[in-house]
Structure formats: structure tokens, C-alpha cells
Amino acid sequence: MNSFLYDALAGRVVFGAGRRSELVEEVNRLGASRVLLIADPQDEERLNEFRNLLGDLCVATFTDIVQHVPREKAAAALAIAREHAIDATVSVGGGSATGYSKAVALELGTPQLCVPTTYAGSEMTPIWGMSEGGEKRTGRDLRALPATVIYDPELTLGLPVKIAGPSAMNALAHAAEALYATGANPITSLVALEAVRVLTEHVPLMYDSPGNLDERSHVLYGAYLAGATLAVAGTDLHHRTNHVLGGMFNLDHGQMNAVVLPYALAFNKPAIAEPYKRLSDAFGGDAATTVFELVGRIKGPRSLAEIGMPIDGIELAVPLLVEASVRNVRPLNADQARSFLRAAYEGVVPDASLFASHNV
Numbered sequence: 001m002n003s004f005l006y007d008a009l010a011g012r013v014v015f016g017a018g019r020r021s022e023l024v025e026e027v028n029r030l031g032a033s034r035v036l037l038i039a040d041p042q043d044e045e046r047l048n049e050f051r052n053l054l055g056d057l058c059v060a061t062f063t064d065i066v067q068h069v070p071r072e073k074a075a076a077a078l079a080i081a082r083e084h085a086i087d088a089t090v091s092v093g094g095g096s097a098t099g100y101s102k103a104v105a106l107e108l109g110t111p112q113l114c115v116p117t118t119y120a121g122s123e124m125t126p127i128w129g130m131s132e133g134g135e136k137r138t139g140r141d142l143r144a145l146p147a148t149v150i151y152d153p154e155l156t157l158g159l160p161v162k163i164a165g166p167s168a169m170n171a172l173a174h175a176a177e178a179l180y181a182t183g184a185n186p187i188t189s190l191v192a193l194e195a196v197r198v199l200t201e202h203v204p205l206m207y208d209s210p211g212n213l214d215e216r217s218h219v220l221y222g223a224y225l226a227g228a229t230l231a232v233a234g235t236d237l238h239h240r241t242n243h244v245l246g247g248m249f250n251l252d253h254g255q256m257n258a259v260v261l262p263y264a265l266a267f268n269k270p271a272i273a274e275p276y277k278r279l280s281d282a283f284g285g286d287a288a289t290t291v292f293e294l295v296g297r298i299k300g301p302r303s304l305a306e307i308g309m310p311i312d313g314i315e316l317a318v319p320l321l322v323e324a325s326v327r328n329v330r331p332l333n334a335d336q337a338r339s340f341l342r343a344a345y346e347g348v349v350p351d352a353s354l355f356a357s358h359n360v
């Protein structure tokens with residue numbers, strides 16, 4: 001048995017249909033009385049529902065949410081938080097809404113209660129992200145770790161399958177990379193493999209029956225497990241690629257996840273023999289090809305071209321990806337980065353021989 005380090009994270013999770021009704025009780029547990037509500041403006045009904053639920057506890061709202069947390073928008077959220085002397089944030093929405101809550105918490109040290117409505121998993125992690133000048137920076141800080149998470153699958157019923165599918169691929173990517181990222185340990189691996197099993201089984205069923213609360217619940221549960229493993233184990237090539245491309249070309253995070261994961265797994269395969277085998281067992285087939293087929297099954301995007309990356313972006317991204325991958329299980333040189341990006345750009349089938357010409 002190998003030795004290992006498990007740096008467990010604190011956090012309270014309330015999971016179940018309808019449990020957003022416990023919001024005030026949970027805010028009270030945090031000892032907060034002046035809440036900044038951060039919510040996706042696209043869902044006005046939800047915003048109003050949470051405003052009503054919070055009542056007098058809600059002293060301000062922030063709804064100017066766009067993906068990848070541009071620095072100036074994070075600064076705007078922070079200014080509102082300061083102006084209203086808030087003592088906690090409640091965020092409702094996808095990973096983007098959570099991102100602004102983290103940006104505020106990083107500066108003010110305020111506790112966060114997150115109510116996720118996608119499968120991004122950010123609510124489980126102390127990882128923050130911010131973009132500026134075409135570059136997305138991420139970091140790890142315990143102040144960014146939400147104190148409480150309410151997972152209410154009812155809130156995901158309205159998430160259209162064309163967003164839900166790729167978002168679930170984001171969760172799957174967290175679990176898959178948790179098997180071989182630098183912080184992986186036997187406990188995170190157990191949880192990650194369970195997440196892979198739950199997601200592989202239930203994502204197609206959720207896609208077929210988007211109004212089925214039980215399927216939505218399973219996928220949200222899988223996303224929770226996956227987020228918890230990301231928080232401890234960390235990430236590798238897949239996520240580093242997404243951060244490079246997301247920052248450069250403002251591509252949609254969920255869609256990038258659907259496209260990139262099969263290639264990241266195929267590229268890493270020679271360097272991660274044992275975790276790759278365990279992953280393939282959990283997937284019920286070769287990990288890279290199973291993910292590729294799963295994305296096809298839910299009619300998700302399978303090429304970077306399809307999601308709007310310009311072809312000349314490949315050359316621009318190569319040096320950044322090389323730099324970003326230095327601590328990967330299998331760092332890329334410029335040639336490898338180029339062929340990796342080209343394969344993902346074209347959406348070719350990620351079979352085992354794809355990167356065989358490159359030495360490990």
C-alpha cells in the first residue's frame with residue numbers, strides 16, 4: 001500500500017428536492033444578517049424566489065453575471081458588498097454565479113452559501129478563477145471555499161439539456177482527472193469512481209427524460225461527488241486546456257468540457273496506466289472512447305471548431321498550453337500541444353493510437 005496525504009475540507013451539504021426552503025435556517029447557522037444575493041439575471045423567477053425566501057436578510061443583489069469572472073465585474077460585485085456592509089453571500093446559479101461569490105469572499109472573508117443550478121461543482125472547491133486581458137487565472141484559497149451548499153435538484157429541472165449535458169461532462173471531467181491529479185489519494189479516488197459510475201449511468205437517462213426529478217437528482221449527486229474530488233485532488237491537462245482556451249477565446253465552459261475530456265484522457269493514457277484502467281472499469285469501456293460516445297449520445301459538441309474556436313487559435317494557444325502543463329502527469333511540448341489541440345479542434349475519434357507517435 002502506498003503512503004498518501006488527504007487534506008480533507010470542511011463544508012456542510014444539504015441535499016434533496018425542495019430543501020432550498022431551509023435557506024434562512026442555513027443562513028442563520030452562519031451567523032449572518034446582511035446577505036448579498038448573487039443570482040443569474042436570466043432566471044428572474046428564481047431571483048425573486050430567493051429574494052422572498054431571504055426577506056430582510058437580503059440587503060443587496062448582484063446579477064451582472066457573465067462567464068469566467070472578468071476582473072472588472074468581480075470588482076463591481078465587491079463594491080456592492082462593501083457599500084452594503086454585507087456579512088455573507090448567497091449565490092444561486094451555475095459556476096459563474098458561484099465565481100462572483102468567491103471573488104467577494106476572497107476580499108472580505110465573508111462566508112458563502114451556494115445553491116448550484118448546474119453540475120459545475122465549483123461550490124465544493126476552494127478554487128477561484130478570474131479573467132483579465134484574454135487570460136484566465138485560477139488559484140486556491142480556503143477563503144474561497146463555500147461554508148454551506150444546498151443541492152436542490154428541483155432547481156435543475158429547468159436547465160435545458162443542451163446546457164445540462166455539457167455541464168454534466170464538466171462534472172465527469174472533475175471525477176476523471178481526480179484519479180490522476182497531484183492531490184489524488186485513495187479516498188478521493190473512491191469517490192471519483194462512484195461519481196463516474198453515477199454520471200455514466202444517469203446522464204443519458206437525464207438527457208432522455210429531462211423532467212424526471214430522480215434522474216436530475218442522480219446527476220446532481222454525481223456532480224457533487226465530482227466537485228468534492230476536484231477540491232482535494234486537483235486537475236490536470238483537461239482543465240488546464242479549458243482555462244487556456246476559455247481565457248483566450250471566451251468559449252463556453254460546459255461545452256469545452258464536452259469536447260476536450262476524451263483527448264485529455266487519450267493523451268494522458270500512457271502516463272496513467274493504473275488509474276486509466278480503474279476509470280475504464282467504472283466507465284464500462286475504454287475511458288476516452290466511452291466519454292466521446294457519451295457526448296455523442298447526448299448530442300453534445302465534439303469539436304472545438306463546433307463551439308467557435310478559430311482555427312488560427314491553435315497556434316496562439318500552443319505556448320500557453322505548454323506553459324500551463326508543466327506540472328501535468330504528462331507535460332506537453334509544443335508539437336504535442338499542437339497535435340492535441342488539432343485533434344480536439346477537428347473532433348477526430350480519440351482512439352488509443354492518436355498520440356502514439358509521441359514519446360511518454
Ligand SMILES: NC(=O)c1ccc[n+]([C@@H]2O[C@H](COP(=O)([O-])OP(=O)(O)OC[C@H]3O[C@@H](n4cnc5c(N)ncnc54)[C@H](O)[C@@H]3O)[C@@H](O)[C@H]2O)c1
Nearest residue numbers: 042068094095096117118120122125127155158159253254
Ligand atoms: N472554481 C471551481 O472549482 C470551478 C469548477 C467548475 C467550474 N468553474 C467555473 O464555473 C463557470 C462555468 O459554470 P457553468 O458551466 O455552471 O456555467 P454558467 O454558470 O455560466 O451557466 C451556464 C448557463 O446556464 C444557465 N443556467 C444555469 N442554471 C440554470 C437553470 N437551472 N435553468 C436554466 N438555465 C440555467 C445560465 O444562465 C447560463 O446561461 C466557469 O467560469 C468555470 O471556470 C469553477
